[in-house]
Amino acid sequence: MEKYSAITSTLERTKNRIERDRMFMPAPAFSKKENTPIEKSKRIAKSLKDYWYFDKVYFPKAMYGDGFFKESWFHHEIAELTEKPGLHTILAPREHAKTAVMKKRFIWKTLRGDWSFVGIMSENLPQARRIMDSLSKLLSMNERIKNDFPHEIISDNGD
Helix, strand or coil, X not given: CCCCCHHHHHHHHHHHHHHHHHCCCCCCCCCCXXXXXXXXXXXXXXXXXXXXXXXXXXXXXXXXXXXXXXXXXXXHHHHHHCCCCXXXXXXXXXXXXXXXXXXXXXXXXXXXXXXXXXXXXXXXXXHHHHHHHHHHHXXXXXXXXXXXXXXXXXXXXXX
């Protein structure tokens, strides 16, 4: 049995918090030119049809600071799993944006009205709670999403 280390535990929690906070850098608001009724309507229509356009528009490079990486074939494979029924297990090394892709895909599918109920599974319950918490924060703190997709989070608790 592995010995418990308060230092290791604290370092892991700190690392997880930093990773979570990186996703919450504010996205620059749309400019006046980008936010005319016609431009807004075109942007919404295209983003509802094209996930990768949605990703680029509502989660721009500026949100990631130095942590932005262009999507790869692996990210496309992960995103496509949301179109297939059933339970999917994604195995890949840490730091490959598995969770980030799924969070953004979750938001996109929810805003489109594709999903009415979704379960989040992770290595452990606290990690699954953090994923749900970050989804709530991404929806409530992203000014671009709030501008184009007004919404209300009815319940946001730690259960």
